[in-house]
Amino acid sequence: MSQHMTPDEFREYGRQVVDWVADYMEGVEKLPVRSQVAPGDVRAALPAHPPERGEGFGGVLADLDRIIVPGLTHWQHPGFFAYYPSNASGPAILGDLLSSGLGVQGMLWATSPACTELETVVVDWLAELLGLPDHFRTDNVGGGVIQDSASSASLLAILAALRRTGDAAEQGLTGRHTLYVSTETHSSLAKSARIAGIGADNVRVVGVDPATLGMDPERLDRMLAEDIAAGATPVLVCATVGTTSTAAVDPVRAIGEICRRHGVWLHVDAAYAGVAAVCPELRGLNDGVAEYADSYATNPHKWLLTNFDCTVMWVADRAPLTGALAIHPEYLRNAATSSGAVVDYRDWQVSLGRRFRALKLWAVLRWYGAEGLRDHIHKGLEQAARLTAWITDDPDFELHEPQTLGLVCFRPLWAGGDEDAATMRLMEALNDSGALYLTHTRVAGRVVLRMALGGVRTEAEHVRAAWEAIRAEHARTVVGETAVVTGRSDLIT
Amino acid sequence: MSQHMTPDEFREYGRQVVDWVADYMEGVEKLPVRSQVAPGDVRAALPAHPPERGEGFGGVLADLDRIIVPGLTHWQHPGFFAYYPSNASGPAILGDLLSSGLGVQGMLWATSPACTELETVVVDWLAELLGLPDHFRTDNVGGGVIQDSASSASLLAILAALRRTGDAAEQGLTGRHTLYVSTETHSSLAKSARIAGIGADNVRVVGVDPATLGMDPERLDRMLAEDIAAGATPVLVCATVGTTSTAAVDPVRAIGEICRRHGVWLHVDAAYAGVAAVCPELRGLNDGVAEYADSYATNPHKWLLTNFDCTVMWVADRAPLTGALAIHPEYLRNAATSSGAVVDYRDWQVSLGRRFRALKLWAVLRWYGAEGLRDHIHKGLEQAARLTAWITDDPDFELHEPQTLGLVCFRPLWAGGDEDAATMRLMEALNDSGALYLTHTRVAGRVVLRMALGGVRTEAEHVRAAWEAIRAEHARTVVGETAVVTGRSDLIT
Missing domain, CATH: 3.90.1150.10 (Aspartate Aminotransferase, domain 1)
Structure with a gap:
């Protein structure tokens, strides 16, 4: 028979793991921030073959201390100043534990209504906290959704933008499609262009103002005009609020006016900086977003105390996004979906299946x-x-x-x-x-x-x-x- | 000042959450399997606005019982026979808790070597447990990786296959590219074709044997020959081991021979059924995989006791996959990556960031x-x-x-x-x-x-x-x- 962990064993081991994590929180400061191991060290310390017989949970905890922890770079260490912070907070960790414990899968509204509806509520709450426009709200024409990362949000913005330019989703890409980024834009835009079939060569790199490292709107304008004249189809411009390299801020309003004039989708990648707008005095960061952004993404998993993975993406109009992605096989049909009265988040993301990530963001917003x-x-x-x-x-x-x-x-x-x-x-x-x-x-x-x-x-x-x-x-x-x-x-x- | 949850508060609330989950495990049988709420019920029960002041964790647990649980469809209920099982087991839940508690981000080997190396070990262990070929191993020319879902694995297989056919990642798609599925193939293939710019219209649907619902290899062969003659570029054939609709099994070996002859990538989607090969007497399911599969995916998060999300994908040769996806911006450069001695899993997936998902699979393989x-x-x-x-x-x-x-x-x-x-x-x-x-x-x-x-x-x-x-x-x-x-x-x- 299968030796499932009983609820009582779960209580016992669960407490051990909770204590282990609390001890880690207390002791992480004493560990070297960046792992000191060499390539292959961790692998060499682990058995070459999987165990034939099951064992208790104690071995995992022992090897965690002995093999895994020395091989970690401690993102939660107080001396971690690399990349951007990846805040893991107590309420987020426990929200995630609830998600794992419930083990529901929210691909459709019908497969767990609360998984979808709590998500719509917390992303609307976050839109309010950040002063984002009402049309981003899920109870409006737009809507918010939790993605795994800003990379995925960029890809989805491109797919929605392509949808608005034509029938690429059905017919496949034909002709030259172009994307616009600056020299400072995150590499995920180029990666997404590869994934979407646009090609890295068609990612047009706009120069920046050397003083601010913000995208130069005039150069963008010229490049768009030239490309359109040359027969290309501009798909999307990505403006960044807080670049990965130096946290530079693109002039979103000026870029947005140009996008509007040329009929091009404006995606705002505010992965790092967007959450700072919880402070009203910092909302100037998002100047122009309300008027011009077709999509916007920020990462509570960076600076807003919610464990990775938790990117929130909003669209001003959800129709092109779901239009690009919705497919309705028989085995997923159900009365709620057919009624049109519900959100099915599978049509807002790359994957079909999805975790109940709203719990951790909910726990964070309530705790803090x-x-x-x-x-x-x-x-x-x-x-x-x-x-x-x-x-x-x-x-x-x-x-x-x-x-x-x-x-x-x-x-x-x-x-x-x-x-x-x-x-x-x-x-x-x-x-x-x-x-x-x-x-x-x-x-x-x-x-x-x-x-x-x-x-x-x-x-x-x-x-x-x-x-x-x-x-x-x-x-x-x-x-x-x-x-x-x-x-x-x-x-x- | 920020009111972070202290380690001692984490111990206290952590125990409460562990007990809540254990109680849920014990009591889930008494709940209605499928949620009985109507669209909007859960949303209406939640506050319209986020809280201005923080509160303890008790409110989350109270509202979980009062609002969230009635809105769930209980995938872990013993009477859940819908879709496919989505096994959540004790060791997986606790493995995930460790991942959340550590809060590391494994985009690069350098950002936490153990996050990458434990993953290479557990996917190699799983390959061994399932009797998959040696060339799938991460210490060989191929390699395994944990993805969020089989949908993503399909998309990545398409991108790797496109890489093998030409420079689409750089130049963008030009000309007609075609994909081959059967009437029974999972809808994620059509979705991935849309995402990759191939277009749903270029997904060629091969008929099935009406007795087995397995793809008819002869029809595939004819269709490939016709399409090639018509100037199309066939990219990938997806064979399924255990379809979503009826768990039908395509004749992988016969399909593989045809793929080899036409030089087309063979992806095997064994999302549901693949894990059954832990039983040696069921390895016939994978007949032909060792000889012909360029990529293969199965979901421990369905029937192998590992919480969603955990799809394991293997490739026979990792070069086209990483070639399709690798981009090296300055802020991610590091000595380990440059040495070529390490795996950087960001180049094996859509997103840049990634969770430490190997912990839950490791915990499951050791517990059972x-x-x-x-x-x-x-x-x-x-x-x-x-x-x-x-x-x-x-x-x-x-x-x-x-x-x-x-x-x-x-x-x-x-x-x-x-x-x-x-x-x-x-x-x-x-x-x-x-x-x-x-x-x-x-x-x-x-x-x-x-x-x-x-x-x-x-x-x-x-x-x-x-x-x-x-x-x-x-x-x-x-x-x-x-x-x-x-x-x-x-x-x-």
């Missing part, structure tokens, strides 16, 4: 309330402001401006030689230390370090300690640099 | 062992065999043959009139009762009921009770049918 969410954003902003001031005051470092929201980009200054290589060495040394974890990017061809604030466990003291470590490592390295200024540029890969 | 997994499959097969015998012996019902694995399809017989409408009314009455939940399909134009065994909590007594309920409702309905035989055909939507 609007007030707590604003407090969390403010805390990240304050830490960024403090760090920015230290950098500005330090003659050995140069701040990248404009500094935006919780991301601080800066360059250590060197006496000469291969400055980029020296900066990369500095970063690697810091990351190797285990005390903090930074990533880099390039601005105008030069390596710049990125430090993203906003982690759940990151307090002022951690930012201070990180800055001291950066300064100390820089000072230490400057002494040695003269001998090796041209070495190891291979680190910049 | 190969033995426990086989026992679980055997139990579903035995229940299906018993139900099949009852149907065969009952003159009021007709079994759909061949009956395959844990799915039993059958038709109640009627004295005349609109038989399909009568069958749908019977199903709706049963589903309205709350005691069990069935779905339907059509075979050769006629409505057939589907009863899928294999639920975690479904015991012999539940199958017996369901069968008695079906018989009783049929007997009751037959009496009333003469008056209404032509009514309510709208139920077949």
Whole structure:
């Protein structure tokens, strides 16, 4: 017979796992942020073959400590400043546990009405909290939906936009279709263009204002006019609110006016920065969204305390999205769908099946309330402001401006030689230390370090300690640099 | 200040949630399987606006009982026989909880090496458990990866196949590309064809053998030859092992030989049935896979005790897949990726970000062992065999043959009139009762009921009770049918 875990065993092991996670929360600060293992180490520590006989849950917990944890880069560590924060909060973790425990699958309204309706409610709540327009609401012509990632949201925006330009979904793509991004747009747009059959070569890259790194609307306008004259079909323009590289903000309103004039879909990728609009004073970030955006995506799983995966995507009109994706095989037909009175989220996403992700966002919005969410954003902003001031005051470092929201980009200054290589060495040394974890990017061809604030466990003291470590490592390295200024540029890969 | 849940609060609320889930496991049997709410009921019971101030976690648990649970269709109910089972097991739930608690993001090897390496190990373990070929292994030229769903796996197979036929990812699709499915293939193939820009019109539907509902290889061969002669580029043939409608099995070997001859990618969608190959006596299901399949997908989240979402997809050669998807922006560059010594799973999927899903599959494989997994499959097969015998012996019902694995399809017989409408009314009455939940399909134009065994909590007594309920409702309905035989055909939507 199958040895299912009984409810009582679940209670017992469940408490052990809850305690394990609580211990992890308490102890993560003592672990090296970036994993120190080499390729293959974790695999080599695991058995080559699956077990023939079942075992208890204790072995999993033991191997978690022994093999898995040393192989992790700890995104919840207070010294994690890499990429963007990926907030995991208590209420989100428990909301996700409820989702796993219920084990329902919300592909159709009919397969669990509450899975769909709670989602429509929480995405409408979030639209209200962010000051997004009423037509984005699910009880209006548009609607919101939880996706796994902003990448998927971009792909879906492209598919909806293609739907509006013609019958590609039925007939397949014919002729040249073009997408518009800037040099700073997230790589998922190019990936989505590949996936959708548009092709990476038809992703038109618009230049940016060198001062702001925001897309240059005039160049966009010219490029659109030229491409249309040359017979291409422009599909979508992606404007970004908070780029991945430097949190730059595109001029959405100006871009939107151009999109409107040329009849092109405007997608706004606000993956990182969008959630900051829970603070009313930051809603200027979204200027132009209400008037011009056909679709908009932001990630509560970055800075809004909701575990990955939780991207919320809204469309101003849901018809082209569902028109691009809806297929109705017999085995999924049901009275509720036929009535037209319900939302079937399978028609809003790539996959058919879907988890009950609304529970974790619901738990977060209730636990924190609007007030707590604003407090969390403010805390990240304050830490960024403090760090920015230290950098500005330090003659050995140069701040990248404009500094935006919780991301601080800066360059250590060197006496000469291969400055980029020296900066990369500095970063690697810091990351190797285990005390903090930074990533880099390039601005105008030069390596710049990125430090993203906003982690759940990151307090002022951690930012201070990180800055001291950066300064100390820089000072230490400057002494040695003269001998090796041209070495190891291979680190910049 | 932000009111984060402290580790001690997490311990306290975590126990409450674990107990809530254990209580749910114990009590789910007493709830109506299919939700009885009407469209809008759940939404109307929830506040119109998000809370301004945060609250404890108690409100979430209270509203879960009061509002959410009545709005759920209980996929883990022992009387859930609809669609296919979506097994949620204790070890999988706890594996998922660990994933949420760790909150790491495995887009790159470097962003948490163990997240990638544990995944390569467990998918290789699963390949071994299912008797899949060595070249599918991640330590070989192919490799396995966890996707959210078989839909995504199909899309990715198409993208890899397109890569092999040319430079569509760069240049965009030009010319006519065609896909090959049968009348019984899952709708996600048509959806993926729309997404990939191939177009639904270019999905070529091959007829099936009316006896087995398996794809007719000769017709496939002719269609391919004709399309090639007409200048189309055939991209991919999808063979299914266990169709969604009736669990029919396509002749993979014969199809594979034809694919090889025409140089077309063979994707095997074994979403439901593939995991049954943990039982060596069922490996005949995969005959031809080792020799011919370029990609293969099966869902541990259906019948293999691992919570949704967990589809495992393997490719015989990973180069076309990663070639279709890899993009390397500066902010994701790192020494490990550049070394070529690691797997970066972002290049194996649509999205950039990814959860640590390997933990739940690892927990399941260790808890059950190969033995426990086989026992679980055997139990579903035995229940299906018993139900099949009852149907065969009952003159009021007709079994759909061949009956395959844990799915039993059958038709109640009627004295005349609109038989399909009568069958749908019977199903709706049963589903309205709350005691069990069935779905339907059509075979050769006629409505057939589907009863899928294999639920975690479904015991012999539940199958017996369901069968008695079906018989009783049929007997009751037959009496009333003469008056209404032509009514309510709208139920077949």
